Amino acid sequence: MCTCIQRFLCSLLVLGSASGWASSYDEMIAEERHSFETASFAEDLASGVAALSIGLYGYYYDDRGVALRVAYAATQTIGVLLVGDAIYKANRPSTLLVTEKHLSLFDRGQGDVAGFRRDLAGAYRMDKLARQKKIAYSSAILSALYLVNAQNEARENTTIRNVYRFLAFNTALVSAASFYSIYGESDAKISLTPILQSDESIGVMASISLPWP
Amino acid sequence: MGLQSSLFETQTLGVCVSMVATTDHHCNPAYIPAEHKLGFSLEANVKAEEQGYETTRSLLFETLTKDQLDSLFQEKDFLSYSGHLRLEARYDTLSMWYVPVHAAAATKISNPSLPELALTAFKQSAFGVTAAHAFSLSLPWTSAVLVGTDFYRYDRTDIHVDTNIVEFAVKSAEDLTQESDEEDFDVNIGALLPSDRWYVPSVGLVGRHLAHGGPDEDRYLDLRYIVRRSLTAGLSWSYHHSSGVYSGGFKALYRGPSWELDRDELGMALSYKIGGLQSFAAMSPLSRGFGFLFSHAIYQVGIKYASEKQDNLLQLERKQHVYLYTKIFM
Numbered sequence: 001m002c003t004c005i006q007r008f009l010c011s012l013l014v015l016g017s018a019s020g021w022a023s024s025y026d027e028m029i030a031e032e033r034h035s036f037e038t039a040s041f042a043e044d045l046a047s048g049v050a051a052l053s054i055g056l057y058g059y060y061y062d063d064r065g066v067a068l069r070v071a072y073a074a075t076q077t078i079g080v081l082l083v084g085d086a087i088y089k090a091n092r093p094s095t096l097l098v099t100e101k102h103l104s105l106f107d108r109g110q111g112d113v114a115g116f117r118r119d120l121a122g123a124y125r126m127d128k129l130a131r132q133k134k135i136a137y138s139s140a141i142l143s144a145l146y147l148v149n150a151q152n153e154a155r156e157n158t159t160i161r162n163v164y165r166f167l168a169f170n171t172a173l174v175s176a177a178s179f180y181s182i183y184g185e186s187d188a189k190i191s192l193t194p195i196l197q198s199d200e201s202i203g204v205m206a207s208i209s210l211p212w213p
Numbered sequence: 214m215g216l217q218s219s220l221f222e223t224q225t226l227g228v229c230v231s232m233v234a235t236t237d238h239h240c241n242p243a244y245i246p247a248e249h250k251l252g253f254s255l256e257a258n259v260k261a262e263e264q265g266y267e268t269t270r271s272l273l274f275e276t277l278t279k280d281q282l283d284s285l286f287q288e289k290d291f292l293s294y295s296g297h298l299r300l301e302a303r304y305d306t307l308s309m310w311y312v313p314v315h316a317a318a319a320t321k322i323s324n325p326s327l328p329e330l331a332l333t334a335f336k337q338s339a340f341g342v343t344a345a346h347a348f349s350l351s352l353p354w355t356s357a358v359l360v361g362t363d364f365y366r367y368d369r370t371d372i373h374v375d376t377n378i379v380e381f382a383v384k385s386a387e388d389l390t391q392e393s394d395e396e397d398f399d400v401n402i403g404a405l406l407p408s409d410r411w412y413v414p415s416v417g418l419v420g421r422h423l424a425h426g427g428p429d430e431d432r433y434l435d436l437r438y439i440v441r442r443s444l445t446a447g448l449s450w451s452y453h454h455s456s457g458v459y460s461g462g463f464k465a466l467y468r469g470p471s472w473e474l475d476r477d478e479l480g481m482a483l484s485y486k487i488g489g490l491q492s493f494a495a496m497s498p499l500s501r502g503f504g505f506l507f508s509h510a511i512y513q514v515g516i517k518y519a520s521e522k523q524d525n526l527l528q529l530e531r532k533q534h535v536y537l538y539t540k541i542f543m
Contacts, residue, residue, distance in 0.1 A: 159313045159338065163300060166311040170253065170302035
C-alpha cells in the first residue's frame with residue numbers, strides 16, 4: 001500500500017518516467033532537505049536587502065530628476081518584495097518532508113493515518129500563516145518607505161507625493177489586516193484614533209498592539 | 214460570472230474616461246472581477262502621438278507663452294491627445310483608487326484666409342472609493358444583480374483659447390487664455406445583470422457624473438463632454454466554446470437635461486478571447502477600431518488601432534490613431 005502511495009505521489013509531483021521515479025523522488029527529498037538545512041531564504045534576503053539599499057541610496061543621493069527617483073522607488077519596492085519572499089521561506093513548512101516522514105513510518109509498519117492527516121493539516125495552516133507574515137511584514141516596510149519618500153519629495157511635486165501617500169495608506173491597511181489575521185485570535189488590538197491636524201484637515205492614527213511572541 | 218466580455222471595457226481596453234476624439238465608454242462600477250480580490254494595480258493608457266503629447270505637456274504643466282501659441286499656428290490643422298494613469302487598491306468588493314493625472318487636449322486651426330486657433334485642455338486628478346454588492350436573484354439565467362457606486366473628489370483645470378491671427382498679434386498670452394479650476398465631489402452609479410446563457414443578454418446601466426455633470430457650454434472646441442452627466446445602457450452576449458469565448462454587443466448613451474440619445478455615441482463591438490489573448494473590434498459613428506489585449510497573471514498589455522474624427526464639423530476626414538494600454542497587478 002505504501003509503495004502505491006509513493007508511486008502515486010511521485011507520478012503527481014515528478015511527472016517522470018516509470019523507471020526513474022524512485023531516484024527522482026529521492027533527489028527531490030534530498031533537495032528539499034538541503035534547502036531547509038542551508039536556509040535558502042538567505043539568498044532572497046541578501047538580494048532583497050541589496051536592492052533595497054541601492055534603491056534607498058539612489059533615491060536620496062542621486063538628484064537627476066523625478067523619473068529616476070521613481071525608478072529608485074521601484075527598486076526599493078522590489079527589494080522589499082524579495083525580503084517578503086525570504087520571510088515566507090523562513091516560516092514555511094514542507095508538505096513534502098511531512099509526507100516523506102509518514103511514508104517512512106508506513107514502510108516500517110508504524111504508520112498512523114490520523115497522525116498523517118493531523119500533520120498535513122498543520123503544514124497547511126503553517127503555510128497559510130507564513131504567507132500572511134510575508135504580506136504583513138513586507139507591507140509594513142513598504143508603507144514606512146512610501147511615507148518617508150512622500151515626506152522627502154519636494155512640495156511642488158504634489159502628484160508624486162500623493163501617489164506615495166496613497167500607496168503608504170493602502171499598504172498600511174493591508175499590513176494591519178494581515179497582522180490582525182495572524183494575531184487576531186490572541187491579544188492583538190487595532191485602534192483608530194482621529195487626529196485634528198488643522199481646521200481644514202483631519203487624519204487618522206492607526207495603531208496595532210501585538211503579543212510578544 | 215461571464216463578465217469578462219463586458220463591452221464597456223472591451224472597446225476601450227479597460228480604460229474608461231480618456232478618449233478625446235471618440236466616445237467616452239465608461240467602466241461599470243458594479244463590475245466585480247472574479248480575480249484579484251486583494252491587491253494593487255497600476256494602469257496607464259495613452260494616445261501614441263508624440264506631437265500631441267508635447268503640446269499637451271506644455272499646455273498643462275507649463276505657463277502658456279506667446280511662442281507656444283505661435284508654434285501651434287504652424288502645427289497640423291487638428292491635434293488631439295489624451296492620457297490617463299490610475300492606481301487602485303482592491304479589497305474584495307471595495308476599492309480605493311487614485312488618478313494622479315487624466316489629461317486631454319485638442320487644438321484646431323481653421324479658416325486659412327484668416328487663421329483661427331481654438332485650443333482646449335483638461336487636466337484632472339481624482340481620489341475615490343468604489344463599492345459594489347451582489348444581490349441574490351432567482352432567475353433562470355442569472356443568480357445575482359450587481360450594483361455599485363464610485364464616490365470621488367476631483368481637482369480639475371480647464372484651459373481655453375479662442376483666437377485669430379489678428380487678435381493674437383495684439384494681445385498677450387494671459388489675455389488670450391481662459392483658465393478655470395474646480396474642486397468638488399462627484400458620483401457614478403452602475404448596475405449589471407449578468408447572464409449565464411449565451412442567448413440571454415447581459416444588461417448594464419451606468420450613470421456618470423451625477424452630482425456635478427458640468428454645464429453644456431457652447432464652445433467651438435470643447436472637451437467637457439468627457440465629464441458631462443450621462444447614462445449608458447448596454448446589452449452584450451457571450452458564447453463560451455472550446456475554441457474560445459465569442460462576445461458581441463451594443464451600447465447607447467443618453468445625455469443632457471432631458472436625457473436625449475446621443476447618436477454619435479451609439480456603439481457596437483465584437484470580441485474573441487482564447488487563453489490570455491483577446492482580439493476585438495469596435496465601431497461607432499465617429500470611431501472604428503480594432504485591437505488586441507494580452508493578459509497575464511500580473512500584467513496586461515494592449516493596443517488599439519482606431520480611425521476616428523472628433524465630430525462632423527471640426528474634422529472632416531478620419532485620422533488613424535494608436536492607443537496603448539498597460540496594467541500591472543501586485
